[in-house]
Each structure stands twice: as C-alpha cells, then as structure tokens.
Amino acid sequence: MKFGVVVFPGSNCDMDCYHVIDRVLGHPVEYIWHREQSLAGYDCVVLPGGFSYGDYLRTGAIARFAPLMEVVSTFAAGGGLVLGICNGFQILLEAGLLPGAMRRNDSLQFRCHDVYLRVENTNTPFTNRYRPGQVIRMPIAHGEGNYYADPETLAQLNREQRVIFRYCTAEGEIAPEANPNGSLENIAGICNREGNVLGLMPHPERCSEEILGYDDGKFLFLSVLHWWGLKREREVVARG
Amino acid sequence: MGSKPAWAEMGLTAEEYSRICDLLGREPNYLETGLFAVLWSEHCAYKNSKPVLRLFPTTGPRVIQGPGENAGIVDIGDGQAVVFKMESHNHPSAIEPYQGAATGVGGIVRDIFTMGARPIASLNSLRFGSLDNARVRYLCSGVVAGIAGYGNCIGIPTVGGEVFFHSSYTENPLVNAMCVGLVEHKDIKLGRAAGVGNLIMLVGARTGRDGIHGCTFASEELSVESEQRRPAVQVGDPFMEKLLIEACLEVIRGGYIVGIQDLGAAGLTSSSAEMAGRAGTGIELDVSLVPRREKGMTPYEVMLSESQERMLLVLEPDKEEPVRKIFEKWGLEAVVIGRVTGDGIYRVRDGETVVAEVPVKALTDGAPVYHRRGREPAYYREKKNHPVETVAVPEDLGQVLLQLLADPNIASKEWVYRQYDHMVMTNTVVRPGADAAVLRVKGTGKGIALTTDGNSRYCYLDPYQGGMAAVAEAARNLSCVGAEPIGLTDCLNFGNPEKPEIFWQFEEAVKGMSEACRALEIPVVSGNVSFYNETEGEAIYPTPVVGMVGLLQDITRRCTPDFKDPGDKILLLGGFSPELGASEYLALVHKIEAGRVPALDLDLEKRVQTCCRSLVWEGLIKSAHDCSEGGVAVALAECSINGNVGALVETEIKGRPDAFLFGEVHSCIVVTCAPRHLAQVEAVARERNVPYRLLGEVGGERLVIREPGGRVLIDQPVGEMRRLWQESIGNCF
Numbered sequence: 014m015k016f017g018v019v020v021f022p023g024s025n026c027d028m029d030c031y032h033v034i035d036r037v038l039g040h041p042v043e044y045i046w047h048r049e050q051s052l053a054g055y056d057c058v059v060l061p062g063g064f065s066y067g068d069y070l071r072t073g074a075i076a077r078f079a080p081l082m083e084v085v086s087t088f089a090a091g092g093g094l095v096l097g098i099c100n101g102f103q104i105l106l107e108a109g110l111l112p113g114a115m116r117r118n119d120s121l122q123f124r125c126h127d128v129y130l131r132v133e134n135t136n137t138p139f140t141n142r143y144r145p146g147q148v149i150r151m152p153i154a155h156g157e158g159n160y161y162a163d164p165e166t167l168a169q170l171n172r173e174q175r176v177i178f179r180y181c182t183a184e185g186e187i188a189p190e191a192n193p194n195g196s197l198e199n200i201a202g203i204c205n206r207e208g209n210v211l212g213l214m215p216h217p218e219r220c221s222e223e224i225l226g227y228d229d230g231k232f233l234f235l236s237v238l239h240w241w242g243l244k245r246e247r248e249v250v251a252r253g
Numbered sequence: 254m255g256s257k258p259a260w261a262e263m264g265l266t267a268e269e270y271s272r273i274c275d276l277l278g279r280e281p282n283y284l285e286t287g288l289f290a291v292l293w294s295e296h297c298a299y300k301n302s303k304p305v306l307r308l309f310p311t312t313g314p315r316v317i318q319g320p321g322e323n324a325g326i327v328d329i330g331d332g333q334a335v336v337f338k339m340e341s342h343n344h345p346s347a348i349e350p351y352q353g354a355a356t357g358v359g360g361i362v363r364d365i366f367t368m369g370a371r372p373i374a375s376l377n378s379l380r381f382g383s384l385d386n387a388r389v390r391y392l393c394s395g396v397v398a399g400i401a402g403y404g405n406c407i408g409i410p411t412v413g414g415e416v417f418f419h420s421s422y423t424e425n426p427l428v429n430a431m432c433v434g435l436v437e438h439k440d441i442k443l444g445r446a447a448g449v450g451n452l453i454m455l456v457g458a459r460t461g462r463d464g465i466h467g468c469t470f471a472s473e474e475l476s477v478e479s480e481q482r483r484p485a486v487q488v489g490d491p492f493m494e495k496l497l498i499e500a501c502l503e504v505i506r507g508g509y510i511v512g513i514q515d516l517g518a519a520g521l522t523s524s525s526a527e528m529a530g531r532a533g534t535g536i537e538l539d540v541s542l543v544p545r546r547e548k549g550m551t552p553y554e555v556m557l558s559e560s561q562e563r564m565l566l567v568l569e570p571d572k573e574e575p576v577r578k579i580f581e582k583w584g585l586e587a588v589v590i591g592r593v594t595g596d597g598i599y600r601v602r603d604g605e606t607v608v609a610e611v612p613v614k615a616l617t618d619g620a621p622v623y624h625r626r627g628r629e630p631a632y633y634r635e636k637k638n639h640p641v642e643t644v645a646v647p648e649d650l651g652q653v654l655l656q657l658l659a660d661p662n663i664a665s666k667e668w669v670y671r672q673y674d675h676m677v678m679t680n681t682v683v684r685p686g687a688d689a690a691v692l693r694v695k696g697t698g699k700g701i702a703l704t705t706d707g708n709s710r711y712c713y714l715d716p717y718q719g720g721m722a723a724v725a726e727a728a729r730n731l732s733c734v735g736a737e738p739i740g741l742t743d744c745l746n747f748g749n750p751e752k753p754e755i756f757w758q759f760e761e762a763v764k765g766m767s768e769a770c771r772a773l774e775i776p777v778v779s780g781n782v783s784f785y786n787e788t789e790g791e792a793i794y795p796t797p798v799v800g801m802v803g804l805l806q807d808i809t810r811r812c813t814p815d816f817k818d819p820g821d822k823i824l825l826l827g828g829f830s831p832e833l834g835a836s837e838y839l840a841l842v843h844k845i846e847a848g849r850v851p852a853l854d855l856d857l858e859k860r861v862q863t864c865c866r867s868l869v870w871e872g873l874i875k876s877a878h879d880c881s882e883g884g885v886a887v888a889l890a891e892c893s894i895n896g897n898v899g900a901l902v903e904t905e906i907k908g909r910p911d912a913f914l915f916g917e918v919h920s921c922i923v924v925t926c927a928p929r930h931l932a933q934v935e936a937v938a939r940e941r942n943v944p945y946r947l948l949g950e951v952g953g954e955r956l957v958i959r960e961p962g963g964r965v966l967i968d969q970p971v972g973e974m975r976r977l978w979q980e981s982i983g984n985c986f
Binding site for chain 2: 022023025026028029032033036062063064066067068069122123124125126152154156216218219222224225226
C-alpha cells in the first residue's frame with residue numbers, strides 16, 4: 014500500500030506524517046507537491062496540518078484552488094482514501110469533499126493540548142482498529158476548529174453515522190467542558206458518505222510513538238493498513 | 254525635529270560624527286551618514302558592551318562557532334550540531350506588541366537557518382508589569398498572540414520559556430526570543446561575502462518603508478514620543494518565512510551558495526556590510542535592482558528598510574540560474590543586486606550613480622568602543638542590609654502557600670503555552686511546564702534539553718549574585734531532566750548604560766555570569782545586548798536572561814518534576830539554608846524587595862547537578878525538581894500538582910517556619926525514588942559529597958508538611974492547590 018503526503022506551501026506537519034508512515038509503520042510514502050497533476054500509484058493521500066498559503070483570508074480557502082485538489086477530488090470519487098488532518102480537514106471542507114465549515118475557536122485563541130475523543134464509528138477504513146465508543150487521547154493544535162454545519166447537514170451526518178470522533182471527557186462523556194473550540198455537538202472528525210474521506214482536527218501523527226507519551230494515534234494508521242489488507246483479500250477472492 | 258543636524262537625528266554623537274569625517278577624510282553624505290548611524294548603533298556595534306562581554310568564556314571542546322556569527326554552534330556528536338541564539342525585541346513590543354513579538358520570532362529563526370540549520374525549537378523569556386494594569390494585559394496578550402501567530406505558522410514548536418511580572422516592566426516589557434536548530438557539520442554555512450566577482454542575491458519579501466531606523470530606535474530610551482515610532486516597527490509575514498526556510502535550506506544543502514545572511518536590524522546595510530567585513534572583501538550594490546513594495550523609495554529608504562523575511566546570498570555566477578529556479582519553485586523572488594569586490598569598499602549605486610562609497614572596515618569595525626565606568630547605586634547597600642528578619646511570621650502558612658501558588662510569577666504558565674504549538678515536528682518528549690523541555694533527535698538515541706532563566710529581583714539586589722544565579726539555575730534545570738549543559742546564549746536587558754549605576758549593574762551581572770560559566774564549564778556561544786530599557790528615565794530591573802542547551806546521550810534516561818507513585822521516598826539534595834532575602838514570598842506577602850540574595854556556592858552547585866544527572870542516568874530517581882521562587886514548599890506543591898498525588902513531609906524545622914518553607918535557596922533539588930532504591934540514592938549522594946535530607950513520602954490527596962510528632966505547618970488538598978495554580982493567570986484576563 015502506498016501513501017502520499019501532500020505538500021502545500023505552508024504545510025508544516027507534512028514531515029511528521031511522512032515520519033509516521035515511513036518510520037513507525039514502515040510503509041512506502043512520498044511527498045506530493047501541490048502542483049502535481051496526478052495521483053496515479055497512490056492508495057491513500059494525506060492532507061497534513063499547517064498553514065497552507067499562510068491561511069490568509071480563511072483556513073484552507075486558497076489551498077482548495079491548488080492544481081492538485083482537483084485530482085484529489087477525482088481520486089476520492091474513485092474510492093481512494095483521503096485523510097485530512099487539521100489544516101487538511103479545513104481544506105477538505107473548503108473543497109467541498111466534506112460538508113460544513115470551520116469558524117475560529119470560541120476562545121478566539123490558538124489551542125495546543127491533549128484532548129479526549131470518543132470513537133463514534135469504527136466501521137470505517139480509518140477507525141476499524143479502535144473499539145466502538147473507545148475513549149482515546151490526541152493532541153490538538155489549531156485556531157479554527159470550531160466546526161459548524163446547518164441543521165439538515167448535521168442531522169444527516171448523525172443519521173449516517175458520519176461523525177467519527179467527538180471531544181469527550183476522560184470518562185467518555187460528551188460534555189461542554191470537554192469541547193476545546195466550540196465545535197457543534199463536540200464534533201472533532203467526520204467522513205464522507207462513502208467513508209473513504211476523513212477529516213479530523215486532532216493530530217494522530219503526534220501520538221503514534223510511546224516516546225511522545227502515548228500512541229493512540231497509531232491505530233488510525235493501522236486501521237488504514239488493516240482495511241487495505243481486507244480489501245486486497247476480497248479482490249483476490251473475487252478474481253477467484 | 255528639524256533643528257538638529259541629520260547625524261544627530263539619526264542617533265550619532267558629535268564625537269562619532271567627527272570620527273566618521275576623519276575615517277572618510279570628508280563629510281559623509283546623507284545616505285552614508287545613515288549607514289554609519291545604524292551600523293554604529295549599540296544594537297549593531299555593541300560599543301558600550303564589548304569590553305565587558307569579553308569576560309565570557311566562549312570556548313570549549315564542543316564549540317564549533319562562538320560569538321560573532323549569526324548564531325553559536327555546539328557539537329552534539331555523530332556529525333551533528335545544535336545552533337542557537339537568543340535576541341531581544343523589547344522596544345518594538347512595547348509599542349506594537351503583536352507585531353513586535355512576531356517579528357522577534359521571525360528574526361531569531363532566520364539567524365538559525367542562515368547557518369544551514371533546520372530550526373527545531375523556539376523558546377521565549379517575557380517580562381511584563383503587573384496584570385492588574387489594563388495596558389499590561391493588552392501588552393501581554395498581544396505579545397503571546399504574536400509569538401503564537403508567527404511561531405505556529407512556520408511550524409517550529411515553542412517548547413519552553415518563562416514569564417515574570419514586575420512593576421519595573423510596566424511600560425517597557427521584555428520579549429526575548431530564542432531559537433535552536435539542528436545541523437549536520439557538513440551543511441554549516443557562515444555569513445561571509447567571499448570570492449571576488451561572486452554575486453549578491455536578495456531573496457524573499459519585497460522591500461518597503463517599514464522599520465526604517467528600527468535599530469536606532471532600539472538604542473534609545475522609551476518616552477511619550479515613542480508612540481510616534483510605531484512606523485519603525487516591522488510587520489511580519491510568517492508564511493513568507495516558512496517558504497524562505499524551505500527554499501534556503503534547499504539551496505544550502507544543494508551546495509549552491511558561498512555565504513548567506515539574514516536581513517535583520519539595519520536591513521540590507523548591516524547584512525551586506527557584515528558579510529563583507531567578515532570576509533575582508535568589498536561589496537557593490539545597486540539599489541535600483543532591489544524589488545520594492547512601494548513606489549518612490551529613495552536609496553536611503555531601501556538601504557535602511559527593516560522589511561522582514563529577506564535574505565542575502567553570495568553565490569558563484571554559474572549558480573544564479575539553479576538558485577533562482579529553487580526560489581521560483583517556492584514562489585519567491587530572487588534578484589541579483591550586486592557583487593563581491595576586492596577593494597574593501599562598500600559602494601552603493603542607484604543605477605549608474607554612485608550614492609555611497611565608504612570603506613567596509615570603517616562601517617563594521619570603526620565604531621568607537623566606550624570603556625564606561627560603573628558606580629555602585631545608592632540603593633544597593635541600603636537594600637542589602639535591610640532587616641528582613643523583622644517581618645512577622647504569618648499565622649496561617651497554608652494560606653501563604655495558596656497565595657504563592659496563585660501568584661502569576663509562580664502559577665502555571667499553561668495559559669501562555671497552550672497558545673503555542675509545542676508539539677509540531679513530533680520531537681517534544683518533555684513538554685512545557687517541566688524544569689526544561691526535552692526534544693528527541695530523530696534517527697539517534699539522543700535528546701536535547703532546553704531552558705531559559707533569569708531572576709531580575711536577585712539581579713537588582715545583587716547583580717553579581719544574580720548573574721551567577723541565572724547561569725546556575727538554567728544548568729540546574731537541565732540537570733533535573735538528566736541533561737548535561739553544553740552551551741549558553743544570553744539576552745542582557747538593562748537600562749541606559751551611559752548612566753554609571755546602570756553600567757555597574759551590567760558589568761557586575763556579566764562578571765557573575767562569567768564566573769558561573771567557568772565553574773560549571775559552560776561556554777557562551779552567542780548572545781544579544783539590549784540597553785536603554787527605560788521609560789521616562791526609569792530603568793527596568795537589570796535582567797540578564799540565559800538560554801541554555803543540554804545533551805542527553807540516551808533519551809530513555811530522562812526525568813520530569815511530577816511525583817509518580819504513592820510510597821516513593823522524597824529527598825532534598827543540596828545544602829538547605831533558605832533565605833528570606835530577595836524572595837518572592839517577601840515581595841508578595843510582605844511587599845518587601847530587599848535583603849541578601851541567597852548565596853551560591855558554585856562548587857556545591859556543580860556537585861549537586863552532577864549527582865542529580867547520575868541519579869537520572871542510573872535510573873535511580875523517578876522525579877526531580879529544583880527549588881526556586883517560593884522555596885521548598887512551592888517546589889513540593891508543584892511536584893504534587895503535576896503528579897496529581899499528595900505527599901507527607903516530616904522534617905525538623907530550625908528557625909522561622911516561613912523562611913524554611915518559602916525562603917529561597919540555591920543548589921537544592923527535590924527528588925523521589927522507589928523505596929528499594931533509597932539506599933543507593935543516598936550512597937550516590939555521599940559518594941558525590943552532596944548533603945541531602947529525607948523529607949518524606951509520596952501519597953494521599955493532600956500535601957502535608959509537619960515536624961516529627963509536632964505541629965502541622967501545611968495541610969492542603971492537591972485539587973485546591975492545582976485549581977489556584979492552574980487558573981490564576983487565565984483569570985486575570
């Protein structure tokens with residue numbers, strides 16, 4: 014399975030994502046420059062955190078116009094896995110690959126600390142190595158993670174179990190005091206209808222090694238590998 | 254304005270102006286006068302501080318580059334080195350806190366990647382007035398937001414620092430930013446314009462009218478007119494900086510360039526003159542080729558602009574195309590604006606017209622050096638001999654502990670550092686809030702520990718002792734996490750050095766720092782002096798700040814301050830003789846800032862630190878935290894709060910209980926160990942000739958301090974202590 018990590022001007026978690034895939038998972042990975050016109054050969058594309066194009070105007074608002082983003086849309090429509098972390102999530106929203114929008118944190122400040130998340134749906138390519146309802150820890154680092162969607166969209170997301178992570182207390186309670194940014198219904202991560210595009214504000218790549226304190230984030234990447242393995246098996250069986 | 258001659262407006266003295274005329278054999282024109290004014294400013298020339306700075310030990314077996322370059326370089330083995338420096342951005346931050354602080358970060362980061370290093374961490378040391386004051390809150394939140402806004406965007410973690418509040422900084426806050434980079438020895442680059450005929454290329458942002466005479470502004474006192482200096486404060490563009498980092502590292506690692514230097518204070522003028530000065534060459538620039546942000550700029554404005562995010566490269570002519578291509582890929586402009594010459598002349602053209610022509614050496618080495626004389630200030634003896642022992646012992650010492658924990662100078666700085674991305678790059682193994690931050694060095698088993706320190710109250714009451722203390726405490730912080738100190742950078746923040754009392758503070762502090770550096774064998778490899786931190790004639794407390802780097806050979810052998818497991822034994826390493834004098838307790842509770850600064854025995858300090866490091870390396874201790882502001886009671890409370898577990902401390906108390914609990918002392922570290930390791934820990938301490946005492950045991954949900962079978966001095970729930978400690982600063986806003 015081959016991963017690609019997109020590099021926009023201003024991306025700054027690209028090297029961190031690359032490190033986890035390459036050094037922690039030991040899987041093939043390459044950087045993909047924002048001007049590239051093809052994703053041929055890639056199975057999973059990561060849009061990393063950072064401040065693409067300085068995030069001037071609005072987070073992700075300029076990055077969505079990068080030549081590569083059109084290719085990413087086609088890639089996603091064809092079933093390719095797309096993982097947007099932090100700024101990557103913001104870009105996916107701006108690009109319309111995921112519904113909703115980000116507002117500034119309700120504190121009006123950047124926030125960098127650990128949060129607890131409840132895994133709401135484990136039946137996705139990105140979360141199948143977690144237990145349903147499992148409470149995990151991940152760091153956040155953002156100034157605009159205050160997720161918003163109109164009531165119909167929100168209802169649809171809930172109905173289709175597309176809210177994948179919610180901010181919660183250490184005990185797993187979805188409470189206002191566990192919400193670091195004012196996000197609607199404590200939403201931390203959502204996926205598209207097909208489940209192959211995930212966006213989340215917390216940083217799994219920052220907690221994938223014991224030396225950094227804990228490795229809850231590694232299971233997100235392991236889920237992708239597991240899902241890929243099962244998919245390959247199915248394909249082999251189908252081909253007989 | 255207007256009545257004074259141009260040179261005086263630009264900050265030169267009559268003697269300096271006549272010296273320039275002598276050096277040139279004629280009167281300089283307006284632009285030439287401007288070049289001298291900025292390069293001879295205190296900020297660039299260190300004309301008041303040079304003779305004193307020579308006291309610092311600057312060499313050592315690990316030193317690759319000492320002071321004089323953009324940053325210092327220290328070897329960490331395996332062909333790798335750390336590059337680091339600290340710099341002040343005080344005056345701009347006093348006027349425009351967000352941009353002042355932001356561009357402070359930008360400038361110091363450029364100093365690091367200029368050397369070929371990838372910046373891996375930022376730290377900052379901040380001083381403000383009291384948070385009761387609305388303008389101070391504006392300055393504080395603006396500075397923190399500026400550091401966050403810039404640092405977070407460029408993707409360099411802000412992993413540590415310190416914040417201290419005192420009324421002497423009300424109008425003149427201090428913003429000292431430090432950056433640390435990692436470099437392979439083979440990639441190290443210096444700021445030299447070598448090779449006659451080589452090209453001078455300007456890359457990055459366009460040049461505008463911002464920041465003209467910023468460094469001259471930094472070399473005078475603040476006053477009511479300072480507000481008019483707002484245009485002298487630059488505006489930062491962190492996105493541009495991030496692109497510059499990547500593009501510059503790409504051309505450096507590709508071997509395309511001869512020399513590189515950032516455009517900091519005094520912009521194009523100082524960067525080009527310093528590069529030629531170091532290489533012993535001449536330089537010729539054509540200002541008409543400089544890409545500009547606005548129309549109608551004069552050569553003077555172009556040369557003195559402090560527009561941010563610009564770099565100057567020196568390259569061989571056949572490298573122009575490949576270098577331009579790399580910058581193009583990153584969407585950056587790269588324009589050849591001149592060349593290196595062999596005549597030692599600094600020549601500026603505007604198209605065909607020569608607009609300035611002066612010897613490089615006159616600019617870079619011609620500034621006068623002032624050997625100033627210090628005078629002991631009148632307050633010194635009076636404050637020192639103030640009978641602090643006459644203050645009453647408070648009834649409720651538990652309340653005093655709570656009061657200290659809620660004191661912004663002691664309280665958690667989480668409100669500040671949670672606004673900084675301190676984890677990007679995934680190297681932060683020990684996060685902000687510990688004695689020192691620890692970063693892993695990917696691909697090796699090593700770690701780097703970083704800290705900043707400085708106690709300005711000590712320095713005010715006794716600058717010599719205070720200077721020593723800053724170095725000793727920074728080293729102690731590193732030792733607490735298990736790192737060996739390997740190098741030091743500093744930011745020396747003082748008032749107007751033309752006043753003998755201020756100069757005395759400066760000289761004494763540097764002497765004290767130097768002595769501690771020698772005793773602890775830590776070389777000073779870079780630094781910065783910031784004078785004229787005065788408002789309407791009132792100086793700040795003398796504030797030398799130390800930034801220190803330590804090395805962990807094996808990062809798995811590291812330590813943190815938090816208590817770990819119930820039943821663990823608590824020991825105090827070091828000779829415990831706390832002083833009421835100069836303490837935070839005395840200032841906060843009794844409103845007295847006087848008395849003797851705690852004495853520092855450098856010999857003992859060294860033994861205590863070595864002992865602590867060996868205990869960490871041998872895996873014998875589970876936590877280590879040094880005693881500083883607030884004394885042993887606050888140190889114990891912090892260990893409890895961070896570990897979310899109480900402690901029972903039973904120890905004999907001689908003398909005043911408030912002095913015992915809250916008095917300050919050097920060379921003391923609170924450590925814990927598993928009961929089965931106690932005998933070994935004691936044996937190591939005895940072997941190292943380090944006094945120690947057994948304090949008690951970790952456990953429960955309260956911090957209890959009492960005499961054996963006697964009175965209880967402190968009995969506080971950990972939860973309540975944490976709440977006060979954690980929320981105090983945030984509640985001020």
